[in-house]
Amino acid sequence: MSTNTQEESAEKRGLNFVEQIVADDLRAGKNGGRLNTRFPPEPNGYLHIGHAKAICMDFGVAEKFGGTCNLRFDDTNPVKEDVEYVDSIREDIHWLGFDWGDREYYASDYFPKLYDLAVRLIKEGKAYVDDQTSEQIAAQKGTPTEPGKESPFRNRTPEENLDLFERMNAGEFDEGARVLRAKIDMASPNMHFRDPIMYRIIKTPHHRTGDRWKVYPMYDFAHGQSDYFEGVTHSICTLEFEVHRPLYEYFVRELADDSYCPRQIEFNRLNLTYTVMSKRKLLQLVKEGLVAGWDDPRMPTISGMRRRGYTPRSIRNFVDLIGYTKYEALNSVSLLEHAVRDDLNAVATRVMAVVNPVKVVITNYPADKVETVSMDNNPEQDNAGTHEMPFTREIYIEREDFMENPPKKFFRLAPGGEVRLKGAYIIKCNDVIKDADGNITEIHCTYDPDTLSGMPGSMRKVKGTLHWVSASHAVDATVRLYDRLFSVENPSAETDRDFRELLNPDSLRVIEGVKVEPYLAENAEVGRPFQFQRVGYFTADPDSRPGALVFNRTIALKDSWEKEQKK
Numbered sequence: 001m002s003t004n005t006q007e008e009s010a011e012k013r014g015l016n017f018v019e020q021i022v023a024d025d026l027r028a029g030k031n032g033g034r035l036n037t038r039f040p041p042e043p044n045g046y047l048h049i050g051h052a053k054a055i056c057m058d059f060g061v062a063e064k065f066g067g068t069c070n071l072r073f074d075d076t077n078p079v080k081e082d083v084e085y086v087d088s089i090r091e092d093i094h095w096l097g098f099d100w101g102d103r104e105y106y107a108s109d110y111f112p113k114l115y116d117l118a119v120r121l122i123k124e125g126k127a128y129v130d131d132q133t134s135e136q137i138a139a140q141k142g143t144p145t146e147p148g149k150e151s152p153f154r155n156r157t158p159e160e161n162l163d164l165f166e167r168m169n170a171g172e173f174d175e176g177a178r179v180l181r182a183k184i185d186m187a188s189p190n191m192h193f194r195d196p197i198m199y200r201i202i203k204t205p206h207h208r209t210g211d212r213w214k215v216y217p218m219y220d221f222a223h224g225q226s227d228y229f230e231g232v233t234h235s236i237c238t239l240e241f242e243v244h245r246p247l248y249e250y251f252v253r254e255l256a257d258d259s260y261c262p263r264q265i266e267f268n269r270l271n272l273t274y275t276v277m278s279k280r281k282l283l284q285l286v287k288e289g290l291v292a293g294w295d296d297p298r299m300p301t302i303s304g305m306r307r308r309g310y311t312p313r314s315i316r317n318f319v320d321l322i323g324y325t326k327y328e329a330l331n332s333v334s335l336l337e338h339a340v341r342d343d344l345n346a347v348a349t350r351v352m353a354v355v356n357p358v359k360v361v362i363t364n365y366p367a368d369k370v371e372t373v374s375m376d377n378n379p380e381q382d383n384a385g386t387h388e389m390p391f392t393r394e395i396y397i398e399r400e401d402f403m404e405n406p407p408k409k410f411f412r413l414a415p416g417g418e419v420r421l422k423g424a425y426i427i428k429c430n431d432v433i434k435d436a437d438g439n440i441t442e443i444h445c446t447y448d449p450d451t452l453s454g455m456p457g458s459m460r461k462v463k464g465t466l467h468w469v470s471a472s473h474a475v476d477a478t479v480r481l482y483d484r485l486f487s488v489e490n491p492s493a494e495t496d497r498d499f500r501e502l503l504n505p506d507s508l509r510v511i512e513g514v515k516v517e518p519y520l521a522e523n524a525e526v527g528r529p530f531q532f533q534r535v536g537y538f539t540a541d542p543d544s545r546p547g548a549l550v551f552n553r554t555i556a557l558k559d560s561w562e563k564e565q566k567k
Contacts, residue, residue, distance in 0.1 A: 035067025044080035147187035309539035309554030357396035474515035477549035
């Protein structure tokens with residue numbers, strides 16, 4: 001059955017094409033009817049949204065069919081690896097809602113077995129030590145239409161190769177001086193079969209094995225064998241490894257037989273507009289201070305999205321929305337934001353916060369009176385309850401909610417106009433107070449005492465409803481308004497420019513002196529979602545402290561960004 005036919009059949013039966021392959025293998029009794037997947041991150045950076053898609057696949061398919069999923073750190077390059085990354089990867093997977101139980105492994109667990117296998121291949125004449133530089137080896141590889149040239153060291157005896165390999169691991173040679181290559185076929189139409197490198201010399205201490213090893217296996221040699229050692233049945237990976245699959249199978253056949261053999265399956269990776277997914281580029285942004293760390297809320301990292309206020313469910317819903325295919329695509333970040341917005345609308349507590357405040361004095365309201373009004377926590381939930389909010393003579397509203405000379409269809413506050421204060425009264429603008437420079441300092445209004453909920457005039461209609469906070473009860477806060485990290489849709493396609501030149505200069509705006517209601521100040525837990533009514537969705541930043549509140553905008557209430565870009 002062709003790949004296209006498999007995908008069409010799977011869609012009809014409610015399974016994506018990877019799940020269909022797994023279901024068929026289980027039905028056929030392959031590998032004794034076992035299902036064991038694995039998620040194999042390199043501990044050389046923080047995970048990003050693309051890894052989230054792989055996590056949802058690897059762990060999700062195991063959950064769906066009653067199998068297990070291992071977490072295996074691909075720690076084969078000590079130069080780039082760090083325990084910090086190991087810890088962050090664990091945290092991110094757990095936050096997304098998955099668990100690997102007692103099945104945490106490392107490629108370094110298998111270094112002795114991999115080394116023994118390499119020795120066996122050397123003795124069998126299937127591997128040799130090459131003294132050429134990486135540049136010389138690359139030049140001899142040939143092209144997809146021209147065969148490669150054999151290394152002058154290809155026909156060394158097994159005894160000589162074994163001696164050199166052991167001395168490589170003893171630290172006798174410099175890094176880059178020698179490599180171990182598989183002896184396969186320099187004329188193969190598959191470039192990956194042209195005597196691929198199996199081991200290279202690295203003298204940097206390993207975070208788990210210290211100085212024990214001076215040679216480290218390459219991905220193509222280590223990965224399939226690690227799958228085999230762990231009992232992995234389905235090695236699910238992204239499409240760039242499709243051309244590696246024949247080599248994966250070549251090496252695995254050195255260990256496996258018909259009773260058990262891992263199977264590699266590829267799906268399309270997750271690409272997002274206005275984003276880069278290269279860990280090398282993300283690390284550059286961090287090291288150069290262009291962002292505030294791996295968990296900067298503008299970053300596409302899982303930790304950055306968590307700090308920004310994205311929810312695990314919204315990310316998983318987004319992954320379900322875009323699906324898994326055999327075709328690469330550039331997904332609109334608006335789809336991700338829609339999933340986030342949709343989830344937050346259902347769970348976020350509604351609160352009042354005035355970002356750009358101007359004072360309103362209600363001149364006919366008693367100066368010493370404090371009234372309590374009731375606010376719904378979330379109208380989308382039947383049992384979300386309410387919280388109380390103080391109402392006083394002096395309040396704050398958003399400065400842009402008032403205009404002295406408004407255009408037509410301006411339904412907010414204007415001289416002589418009326419608006420409803422959400423959850424409270426209807427007020428009418430009577431006067432405006434300005435400073436010597438002509439800036440508005442106060443708006444004077446009167447209120448209709450019969451328009452509070454339950455009063456005779458509470459059903460009176462006005463066109464505008466504003467959010468507000470009591471001036472005497474408001475708490476000061478700082479908000480960080482985050483936007484797209486890049487100003488172009490596909491930064492990776494701009495090959496003639498340095499990607500750092502494409503950063504959006506307005507990706508972060510910090511606003512001090514925001515006025516928030518007391519309930520928000522008292523309940524500002526990190527990670528708890530709030531909707532600042534008429535403003536957007538926010539969550540408290542880990543930097544936030546009592547008396548120094550800091551809120552991150554997770555996302556605006558509506559997607560207006562792309563419309564602005566098209567003007």
